[in-house]
Amino acid sequence: MIELNDISKAFEGKPVLAHVSLQVPGGITCLMGVSGRGKTTLLRILLGLEAPDAGQVIGRPERIAVQFQEDRLVETLTVGRNLKLALGRAYDEQRAESCLTALGLPDSLGLRVSTLSGGMKRRVSLARALLFPAPLLVLDEPFQGLDDATRQRAIAAVRAYARDRAALVVTHDADDAAALGANLINL
Amino acid sequence: MKPNKPLKKENLWRCAAALFWLLAWQGAAWLLRQPLLLSSPVKVARRLFSLLGESGYYRVLGFSLGRICLGFLLGAALGAALAMIAARWEPAEYLLRPLMVTVRSVPVASFIILALVWLSGKQLNTFISFLMVLPIVYGNLLAGLKSRSKSLGEMARVYRIPPARRLLYIDLPQLKPHLLSALSLAMGMSWKSGIAAEVIGIPTGSVGEMLYQSKVYLDTDALYAWTLSIVLLSVALEKLLTFLMKRAFARLERL
Numbered sequence: 001m002i003e004l005n006d007i008s009k010a011f012e013g014k015p016v017l018a019h020v021s022l023q024v025p026g027g028i029t030c031l032m033g034v035s036g037r038g039k040t041t042l043l044r045i046l047l048g049l050e051a052p053d054a055g056q057v058i059g060r061p062e063r064i065a066v067q068f069q070e071d072r073l074v075e076t077l078t079v080g081r082n083l084k085l086a087l088g089r090a091y092d093e094q095r096a097e098s099c100l101t102a103l104g105l106p107d108s109l110g111l112r113v114s115t116l117s118g119g120m121k122r123r124v125s126l127a128r129a130l131l132f133p134a135p136l137l138v139l140d141e142p143f144q145g146l147d148d149a150t151r152q153r154a155i156a157a158v159r160a161y162a163r164d165r166a167a168l169v170v171t172h173d174a175d176d177a178a179a180l181g182a183n184l185i186n187l
Numbered sequence: 188m189k190p191n192k193p194l195k196k197e198n199l200w201r202c203a204a205a206l207f208w209l210l211a212w213q214g215a216a217w218l219l220r221q222p223l224l225l226s227s228p229v230k231v232a233r234r235l236f237s238l239l240g241e242s243g244y245y246r247v248l249g250f251s252l253g254r255i256c257l258g259f260l261l262g263a264a265l266g267a268a269l270a271m272i273a274a275r276w277e278p279a280e281y282l283l284r285p286l287m288v289t290v291r292s293v294p295v296a297s298f299i300i301l302a303l304v305w306l307s308g309k310q311l312n313t314f315i316s317f318l319m320v321l322p323i324v325y326g327n328l329l330a331g332l333k334s335r336s337k338s339l340g341e342m343a344r345v346y347r348i349p350p351a352r353r354l355l356y357i358d359l360p361q362l363k364p365h366l367l368s369a370l371s372l373a374m375g376m377s378w379k380s381g382i383a384a385e386v387i388g389i390p391t392g393s394v395g396e397m398l399y400q401s402k403v404y405l406d407t408d409a410l411y412a413w414t415l416s417i418v419l420l421s422v423a424l425e426k427l428l429t430f431l432m433k434r435a436f437a438r439l440e441r442l
Contacts, residue, residue, distance in 0.1 A: 047345055049344070049345070066342075066346075068338070068341075072338050072341075074339065074356060074357055076360045076440050077360075077440060081356070085348060085352060085357075086342070087346075088347075088348070088352075128346075
């Protein structure tokens with residue numbers, strides 16, 4: 001169980017989060033809320049990339065698998081290289097191929113990221129997070145920009161790869177949250 | 188096949204431009220009829236070919252090339268190290284700024300004369316080329332390091348990518364344009380300033396000494412032939428460096 005206790009954060013005097021508390025239990029939890037409510041800031045605090053002005057994060061695991069809101073892939077490298085770079089020794093080509101196939105990207109390990117479409121890059125960054133061995137999976141708008149069929153594949157993959165760990169998914173879409181079978185937290 | 192056409196046309200224009208200026212040079216020499224003031228390209232080429240047949244020519248070029256390249260390598264290494272320190276620790280950037288601005292702004296001739304007080308003529312070209320390369324590599328690399336993607340840095344942090352892999356696969360590809368422009372510019376500068384230092388310091392057996400002697404003995408053909416050698420070697424070194432670096436980066440992407 002990971003807890004965020006009484007978190008407050010302001011940027012240049014503008015409060016973004018005020019006394020927010022939440023718990024991430026096992027299974028999939030969806031963090032919902034309209035744009036500008038500080039969901040991404042909360043994730044950054046959870047990841048340790050931003051320090052809160054007040055409050056604390058309890059039980060933050062050492063390793064966290066993340067899909068950021070942007071793809072954050074190295075454009076000059078291939079899909080396989082990007083995965084290997086993040087996964088290190090945990091990289092297994094067969095597992096990577098099977099995850100990419102589940103996301104609708106078979107035989108893409110050798111493709112250079114700069115040649116991929118936006119939707120393909122989104123799925124590669126999702127695969128990187130799903131394959132990373134960590135007790136907590138954090139996904140920020142993982143299905144953004146995906147068509148319906150691909151979205152369904154991605155949802156199924158997230159459900160499969162989040163089975164044995166806690167997952168926190170930021171989404172605007174209540175249908176996606178329902179399809180994930182997630183606990184809901186409204187910010 | 189398409190891209191070949193403009194390339195061929197471009198090469199044709201380049202050759203035509205070179206031919207035009209060679210003819211203009213030949214015409215000017217013919218009109219002036221003062222070989223002491225202006226040698227003709229035919230005479231310079233003849234002299235250069237005769238130099239190419241002498242073993243001393245290569246020894247002289249090797250002497251200057253070795254020392255100037257040593258200065259280039261030292262300047263590039265120190266410039267890169269200082270840029271990395273300044274990018275990580277801001278006070279270092281403020282501390283180094285006046286030094287780099289001074290080195291960049293002071294005329295190279297002043298440095299050569301000042302350095303002659305401390306160093307022998309043989310060490311002078313290495314020191315001057317080092318001094319010219321240092322601020323170029325430092326400035327370009329620092330700008331590159333500062334413009335690195337913050338988001339990829341965060342990704343590397345969260346995924347706990349080790350520093351060496353991060354440098355190889357995340358940082359270096361982003362620094363590629365900065366490194367390429369810095370090193371090719373620095374190579375040209377180090378070669379030119381190193382030869383200038385030799386002309387003033389006159390170390391025995393250097394290209395600078397040959398230029399100086401050509402001037403003293405009014406051997407204009409030799410002066411032009413040595414100058415042409417410097418230009419050709421400078422272009423060749425710059426092209427070689429760019430080629431090697433592009434190849435190294437291409438290999439890095441395939442690793």
